[in-house]
Amino acid sequence: MSDDNDFNKLIASSLNMGRRTFLKSSAAGAAALTAGGGLLKTDKAEAQTYEPYPTDNQMETVVTSCAHNCGSRHMLVAHKKNDVIVRLSSDDGRYQRDGCYGKDTDEEPQLRACLRGRAYRERIYCPERLLYPMLRVGKRGEGKFKRVSWDEALDFVAKKLIDIKEKYGSQAILDQSYAGSSYGVLHKSDQIDGLQGRFLGMFACRTSSWSVPSYQATTTSSKWTFGTIEDGNEDDTFAHSKLMIMWGWNPAYTFHGGNTVYYMRKAKQNGCKFVVIDPLYTDTAATYDAWWIPIKPNTDAAMLAGMAHYIFDNNLQDQAFIDKFVQGMDAGTMPDWATDSPNGKENFKDYILGKNDGQPKTPEWAEKICGVKAADIKKLADMYATTKPAALKACWGPGRTDYGEQYNRMAAALQAMTGNIGMLGGSAEGVGKAWHAEGAAYPYDQYSNIWFSSIKSDRWAYIVNNYPNVAREEAGLWPRQDNLDGVVPNIRGIFWQGSNWLNQLTNINAEMDAIQKLDLVVCLDQTITTSGLFADVLLPICTHFERHDVALPWYKGHYYIHRPKVIEPLGESKTDFQVFTELAYRVGNMTGMGDKFGEVYNTKATRDYWNNPDPVDEDYLRTWWEDRVMQHQHVEMPWVEFKKHGVYKMKLDRPHVGFQDQIEKGIPFQTPSGKIEILCDELARISDWKKTKYGYHIPSIPKWIEPFESLNHPTKTKKHPYHLITPHPRHRTHSIFNNSAILRETYDQEITINTSDAKKLGITTGDKVEVWNDRGRLVVPAYVTQRCMPGVVSIPEGAWIDLDKNGIDRAGNPNMLTADTPSPAGSFAYNTILVNLRKTDLQHRAGWDETSVSRSHVFGRDI
Amino acid sequence: MSKEIDKAKIKAAVKRRKRETYKPVVPATQLGFIHHNVDCIGCRACEIACKDKNGLAPGPRFRRVSYIEGGVYPDVYAYKVNMSCNHCAQPACLPTCPTGAIFKRASDGIVDIDSTLCIGCRRCEAACPYGAPQFDPGDNLIKKCNMCVDEIDAGRKPYCVMACMMRVLDIGPIDEISDGSFQTTAIGPGDMPVKQVKNMADPELTKPSIRFIAHSKGGVQSKQ
Incomplete structure (x- = not known):
């Protein structure tokens, strides 16, 4: 009976049942048992649907997080038995400081994982997992490999690297690292300055890829306009908006932040009106009961220009805000030097009103381009200009287009002209990156981002296929101050780390041609991927469940999640850090540097890191926590306690709003002028475009530019x-x-x-x-x-x-x-x-092997 | 799962089953689900959490988020209906079971299956108007949502509820959910729970323990 009482108490507390109800139901329960006895089997079953079945309370619980490359980072809780993760749950409020089951406040909400995170066991135990180093035996792309030892694989890579560098020089290896599924403060795969970039840079043979597939239009726009990519608000601020214009934004699919969709539900309950501009009526539009404005793809800048025209035409702009904070919005905010600049003579208002080109960018003009009725453009412009605070969230998708940067800049111009920047409930997003996390526990020093040429990432295949007949502007070369400036790289090898770029960059057919021309293709990953099929060497990397790290949000959210080693690495898989450290030792010893390369590459480790990485990883992480997080971010929780909890949720003094200090305290923006640059200083002063990383002309103010193809293309x-x-x-x-x-x-x-x-x-x-x-x-x-x-x-x-x-x-x-x-x-x-x-009658194949099934469900049961 | 069939046990169960007259179990407290059809973003985190919790291979899906859409471009609408087992007051599955493997818990009304008695005949699958019983060909068993009884017994809520990113799926005593006295984030200010939504089987058939916050175009006039 005492068992029953405990059970009833537990259920009562978890289901908000008042004491009265609880007493009533206990009594009724006893009666029902008596009445039902002898008829059917109504007592507690001995066996259930899924026997044998370890319950959570019978297993070890380990807090960790998901780690793939989306804009979110949520808690995963591993329930493990022996060395097997039996199931995953997520944040239930128990793990944080002062936590308890069910705790879920607005200030420290639970970090509940999405469907992708919840499926992580499918990745750990999938048949596609790489468990052993392998060398290609067939043609590239044929998918035929043989298992080899780590010794053989690493020596092969080291020798090839040295050989290629000797023959072709310091630009011959293309670094195509990406955020794959390794995003953490220590074991970082990253396009710019992760562990692979450090290795290849120190080896002094690296061509890096500077443009980011996800959001280059947006980051470039935000850097031009605001001087930073940290233009975002934390997601709890959305609950304060009265109008939310979601431009090409579908967080019901992307999630995009710790609790973005959840806070917007609060906004909806507070009476916020939602508008979705998208060719699709998305689940986001449905959930927030939004006014859906379907728009022709790649015409967003035109519609925004039409809105700007309506606002100027009706004098609805926030002129005081413009005069104080904005450069180049109108004649009154143009800097003196602009009239003599090569590319910055025109102001935004003149462009919109058609003063110079004779074409006012009216809503009617925009309608012909974007397919949205002029009346709707006017209505939306009116709503946006007259509602405060209003958030225009210009998301990344419409920027992933030809001249996508013009869309993002045009949106920033509207945000500025309505004065919705730096205000709780407003938005300057853009990129949307908000709270700044301490991101680097790995060695971060002068060797972190060395490169000898840097190209627009999706030009690599064009460069390889057409070398040496490639102009610098076609490659999008980042300028240098030495004799390598403007030298188009002769790419002879590729390194993929947490990167499936063959599959994910544009024009795969061109890439498949290019890949056959290379001398070396190396792939470090957790599973075989499309790219992996084209590799010469496959190096198996363990998942983040199999190594020690700390997770950080990079888009929205302010917290850290500890990622202990939950299980031992599967097969012979190693961490990226182990692989690059060992490669550094091998290359060093083959080239006369001795152990120096390895020691400088991984400063806290010896070569024994290959066999025993845990104490070194712990040292890096503890140092990072104590020197950076505790020092810089005024966190008092010691490392050991953080590890015990598994999560640290920051409490901010006020909701984090992008540029609030700039507006409220008059701190200058990080642009050359210190203002919001609708007329961009950098662009206005450029005359020789070929020598810039852009390669081609860009107007210094936001403008509508016809893309190379769209529904408006005449032929x-x-x-x-x-x-x-x-x-x-x-x-x-x-x-x-x-x-x-x-x-x-x-x-x-x-x-x-x-x-x-x-x-x-x-x-x-x-x-x-x-x-x-x-x-x-x-x-x-x-x-x-x-x-x-x-x-x-x-x-x-x-x-x-x-x-x-x-x-x-x-x-x-x-x-x-x-x-x-x-x-x-x-x-x-x-x-x-x-x-x-x-x-067509041709068959579709959703998976490479439709019958292949992860072993994760087996581990969920028969253990 | 390798299942050893105890033929004698099943024979005895069938014999007992035939002797018995079915009399509905009236639980002390009937637990049930509440789901907000509009505020649900349809992400299916609940579905995957459920699959992972119950160790299910592709095929059986205890919880299913249905997407409903209508209207004519550009005046369209969409909403979600999220359902697993409704742990009905009068479960249609239960009397069809030839071995009596299906039972209803007296304490909280959860309908569960004793897997050692299930012979995989799939009669319950045919009987259920909501598609709750799911056949697992790997184990030759019918399986279904049991509201994570192990979690309930441990004083916690089921995996699907705890997975909901929007906090629009919850469980509670169904009477309190119905009359609005149950505190839950699934119900927003001004929302009224309903028993039935469009395209859903008549709840009078089995009296399912589930309520919805319906979309303006997805409601059904309740008969009661």
Whole structure:
């Protein structure tokens, strides 16, 4: 009976049952038991649906986090038995300081993981896991490998590296590291300055890739306009907005921050009005009951210009704000030097009103370009200019287009002209990066980002395929101050670390041509990937469940999550840090440097790091916590206590709003002028564009520029009449998790088509559709819906290509169709694609091996 | 799971089952689900949390988030209906079971299956108007949501509820959910829980222990 009482108390406390109800139900429960006795088996069952079945309380609980490359970072709690993770749960309020089960306050909300995070066991125990080093035995891309020892694999790589550097010089190895699934403060894979960049830079043979696939338009725009990419608010501020304009933003799919979608529910309950501008009626639009404005892809800057015209025309701009904080918005805010500058003579208002080109950018003008009715453009402009605080959230997707930077800059101009910057409930996003985390526990010094050329990331295949007939502006070379300035690299090898870029960059067919021309392709990853199939060497990297690290949010959220080594590394997998350290020792000893290279590369370790990394990792992390987090961020919790809790949630003095100090305290913006630069200083002073990393002319104020293809193209639309967009899927993080059958069960890789278009083409939901343009072909099933703008089709990015003998991708990866022609600012043209489509008999293959299933469900049961 | 069949045990159970007259179990407190159809972003974290918790391979899905959409471009709408087992007051599955493997807990009304008695005949699967029982061909068993009884017994809520990023899925005593006295984030200010939404089987069939906050275009006039 005492057991029953305990159970009833527990249930009462967890279900908010008052004491009265609890007493009543206990008594009734006893009666029911008596009445039901003898008829049916109503007592507690001995066996349940899923015996044998260890309960959470019978297992060891370890707090950790997810670690893939999305804008979020959530808590995962591993429940393990022996050395096997049996299941995962997430934050339930228990683990934080002063935590208890169910604690979930606005100030310190639970960090609940999404479907991708919850499926992590599918990744750890998947049949695609790389468990041993392997060397290619077939042709590149054929997928034939043999297992070798670490000794053999590392010596092969070291010798090849030395050989290539001797023959081709310091630019010959292309660093294509990316945030894969290794994002942590210690074991960092990163495009710019992660562990691989450090290794190749110190080896003095590195071409780096500077443009970021996700959001280069946005980062460039924010750096020009605000002088920083930290233009964001923390997600709790959204609850204070009265109007939320979500431009190309679908956080119901991307999540994008610790609790972004949850706080916006609070905004909705507080009466906030939502507007979604998107070719698709997204789940975000549905959830927040938004006014949906469908727009032709790649025309967003035109619509924003139309809104700006309405605001100027009706004198609704916040002139006081403009006069005080903005440069180049109108004649009155133009700097004196501008009239003599090579590229900065025009102000934004004159451009919008058509003073110089004779074309006022009226809502009617915009309607012809973007397909949104002038009346709606005016209505939205009026709402935005007259509601305060109002958040215009200009997200990244519309920027992943040709001249995507103009969209982001135009949005920033609207944010500035309405004075919605630096205000609680407003927004200057953009990039959206808010609270600044201490990001580097690994050695971060003068060797962290050495490079000998740096290219626009999606130009690598073009460079390889056309070398030496490549101009510097075609490569998008970052300027240097030495004799390597303007020297286009002769790329002979690629290193992938946590990176599936062959699959994820544009124009895969061009990449597949280029990859065959190289002398060395090295892939460090946790699973085989599309890229891995093309590698010469596969080096197995353990997941973050198998090494020690700390997770940090990088987009929104203010917390750290401890990531202890939950289980031992599977197979012979090692950490990235171990691999690069050992490679440094080997290369050093082969080139006469001795152990020096290894010792400087991994400053706290000896060569024994290969066998025993744990004490060194602990040392790095403790030092980072004590010297940076505790010192810089005034955190008092000692390292040991943080490790015990597993999570540290910051309490901020006030909601974090981007540029609040600049507006309230008059602190200058980080731009050359100290103001919000609608007229960009840097751009205004440029005359020789070829010598810049942009390569081509960019106006110094935001302008509408026609993309190389769109639904408005007079001739291209005849051959390829549909505009394809390639948004992020919900069930993958880019290409990560494409191999998870239980995630593939929740969503299909499919093409979304408007009902009227589908009718014309004789396509119904579930039909297989062939999609093509001059760059490639693919096959996907159709999803026919009224939720998609006519003329527009959508295929989510990230499926692992699966080519048939004719080179048609049966998996449906839209990068078979994208163009490798970035905008001047470096934005990838992922959403600038014209295609044609038809119903087909060709089969679609959702997974490489449809029957392959992760072993994770087995470990959930028979253990 | 390798299952050893105890034929004698099953025979005895069938014999007992035939002798018995079915009399509904009236639980002390009937627990049930509440789901907000509009504020749910449809992310399916609950589904995957459930699959992971219950160690399910692709195939059986205890919890299913259905996407409903309607209207004509550009006046469209969409919402989600999230359902697993509704732990009905009068479960249709229970009397169909030839071995009596399905039972209803007297304490909280959770409907569960004794897997050692299940013979995988799938009669319950056919009987349930909500598609709750799921056949697992790997184990030749019917499995379904048991509201994470182990978590309930430990004083916690089921995995799906604790997975909800929007806090719009919850469990509680169904009477209190119905009359609005149950404190939960699943119900927003001014929201009224309903028993039935569009395209859902008549709740009078089995009296499911689930309530919804319906979309303005997804509601059904309740008969009661």
